[in-house]
Amino acid sequence: MSDDLGPCPQTPAVRFGLLGPLRITRDGHPIHVPADKQRTVLAMLIAHRGRVVPVRTLTEEVWGSAPPRSAVPNLRTYIMQLRRLLRPLDRPERIRLTTGRGGYTLDIADHELDSARFEALSEKGRRAAARQDMTEASQAYRSALTLWQADPLEDVPQGPVLRGIAVELGENLVNAFENHIAAELALGEGASLIEPLRRIIRRHPLRERLRSQLMVSLYRSGDAAAALTAFTDARGVLRRELGMDPGPELLETHQAVLRRAPSLSPAHTTARPAARATAAPRQLPRESAVFVGRRSEREQAHRALRTRAGETVGARVVLFHGPSGTGKSALALRVAHSVSSAYPDGRLYADLRGGGPDARPLGTTDVLRRFLKALGVPGHEIPDSADEAAAAYQSVLADRRVLIVLDNVPTHGGVNSLLPAGPHCAVLITGIGAMPMLDAVRVPVHPLTAAQSVSLLAELIGRARVTAEPGPAAEIARLCQGNPLALSIVGARCTNRPDRLLADVADRLRDPEQRLDQLQVxxxxxxxxxxxxxxxxxxxxxxxxxxFAFKCLGLLDRPFDGQLAAKTIGTTLPDTELLLEELLGVGLLRSVGREQFDMPVLTRLFARELAAREDVPS
Structure with a gap:
């Protein structure tokens, strides 16, 4: 964070967040406030930091215009609980939450609140733009935008005051985004802005400045026809939604595109460092249109990627790990697309498995060469030596902001040469195992809950079919064990057969002899x-x-300890413990308690198939 936001004198560091889910953290660790009404009260106090919030305002925000008689006593209880929660966060002698005349006040410093830091950085960007320092302006706005996690106060029940605050914060976000794009355009950018502009226009289709900026970006990318189509789309939306024609800015941009006006061409490309001379790669695959749950995992990843003041560490690395089919790749791409605007120098992607079970896996040297080429290094200048290629890769990325996604990394593959040393990049990795030798923030990806599984099935086959047969839908979710891949296969088969009842699908899955046959399409x-x-x-x-141990353990129908596993496999206990650790590491076993292990049902069915095929003794 910028030094002009003031010092952070308190130890331990406390942070409050409104720009997304309501957050309080102490040294990066979240402090949970689970009760909805208490969260509403806390959000009101944070949003009005340093000012008295009247009791009447709080009760109306929580209970509406006709609060019950118990509202004020309940409010006092909430305040007492919050005061107890907040007091140990920093100096014990300091009372953050005080009772005043007719209301309550929460003491929060500017550097402790994300919305205050956002405003300070936005103001820094405005000042830099006013003196025509577009490089500093762009950097300030980019830093401001990285503070946003999601819609403001998205997990807080809101009354009229908080709804107004959330709308105002959202408006500030769009303004900062527009100003950031304006600075980027002034610095000569074009094609790299198209994707983030289209994404935000889908949420704010009536913002004419965004539409105008998209037209300029498309024109600079060499696609004048698309720029004109963007104007036609904008005019149609404005007429349909507002009954109005485009305003002066859009009309002027339209005329400039028609004339191929020189003013649309990059005017300050020399303001960029030489490393930005080549087009920034945009390799991220399309994210899945159907996505359910994973909120906690996404929040963990966003926290890990967030820049902190004074940090000089290398690239932030997040590892999504878990058993096969749990949706690690979909989650990584969802996170990657959500943060991509913070990495304007490029987004690199590689599937180290080579794209599927029958493809040749990619080695790290293959990936290095692909990435160097995407980053603008001519083919004849890419070193043949793996060590020299890795060194060139580090040099190219040293001053860039690039997001790298490494999908399906082998558990023992070793990808350290693909991790940038510079502090401005980030890496998202997916793999089955936890990769203990990797320096990364680990985010385990578990099966979906029963409710999430049914929701995913509804997204895949249509809510009407699930609503019509709720029992069979729940049974399908149970039999698929919350595995998104299994549910996606069932969804595809149901889509192919819209006449088939879900009860019939559940019957086929219920038979263990058929289940894996049914889970393929x-x-x-x-x-x-x-x-x-x-x-x-x-x-x-x-x-x-x-x-061999995997096939033997698949014959067990209940959780087991090391002693039973050793007896089943026919090995010593020390050797068995090593085998169990290896199977845990690749997601073929799970730990279900202290020294207790189990094999998920679908995995067990596969193990039994292999055991029967190879005549493993039972």
Missing amino acids: AGLTMRSGYTLSLAALPRTAHRHSAA
Whole structure:
């Protein structure tokens, strides 16, 4: 964070957040306020920091214009609980939440509140733009925008006051975004702005300045026809929604495109560092249109990616890990697209598995060469040596803001050479295992809950079918064990057969002999995921023993400890413990208690298939 936001004298560091879910953190650790009404009271106090919030204002915000008789006593209870919660956050002698005449006041310093830091950075950007320092303006606005996690106060029940505050904060966000784009355009950018502009226009279709900026960006990318189409789209939306024609700015941009006016061309490209001379790569695949849950995981990732004042560490690295089919790639892409505007120098993507079970896996040297080429290094200048390629990669990324997504990384593949040393980049990794040797923030990706599984099924096949057969839909969700891949396969098969009842689908899945056969469609199968997990077992002397242990343990119908596992496999307890750790590492086992293990049902069915095929003794 910028030094002009003032010092952070308190120890431990306390932060309050309104720009997304309501947050209080102490040294980066969240402080939870679970009760809805208490969260509303807290949000009101944070939003009015340093000012008295009258009791009547608080009760009306929480209970409406006709609050119950118990409202004021309940409010006092909430305040007492909040005061107890807030007092240990910093100096014990300091009372943050005070009772005054007719109301309550919460003491929060500017550097402790994300919306205050956002406004300070936005003001810094405005001052820089006013003196025509567009590089500093762009950097200030970019820093301001990275403070946003989601819609303001999205998880807080809102009365009229908080709704107004949320609208105002949202308006400030769009203004800062427009000003950031204006600074980027002044610095000569064009094509790199198209994607973030289109994304925000979908949420704010009536903002004419955004539409005008999109036209300029499209024109600079060499697509004048698309720029004119963008004007036609804007005019149609304005007429349809407001009954109005475009305003002066849009009309002027339209005329400038028609004339191919020199004013649309980049005017200050020399203001960029030489490293920005090439087009920034945009390699992120399209994110899934159907996505359910994972809010906690996304919040963990966003916290890990956030820049903190004075940090000089290397790139932030987040690892999404979990069993096959749990949706790690979809989650990583959802996070990547949500933060992509903070990385204007490029977004790189590589599937290290090579795109599927039958493709040749990519090695890190292959990925390095692909990335260097995407970053503008001519092919003849890319070194053949892996070490020299890694060094060139670090040099190219040293002063850039680039987001790198490494998908399906082998558990023991080793990707350190792909992790930038500079502090301005970020890396999102997906893999089955937790990769203990990797310096990363680990975000485990577990199966979906029962409710989330039914919601995903409804998104895939239509809510009407699920509503018509709620029991079979819940049964399908249970039999798929919250695995998004299994649910997606069922969804695809149901879409192919719109006449088939969900009860029939559930009947077929209920039969263990049929279940894995039912969980395959158009080359997509659960078996391939488990095969990849087996292939990910470490290449040690135990490798073949671990695969054999997997088949043996699949014959057990209940959780087991090391002693039972050793008896089932026919090995010593020390050797068995090593085998269990290897199977845990690739998601083929799960820990269900202290020294207790289990195999998920679908995984067990696959293990039994292999055991029967190879005549493993039961």
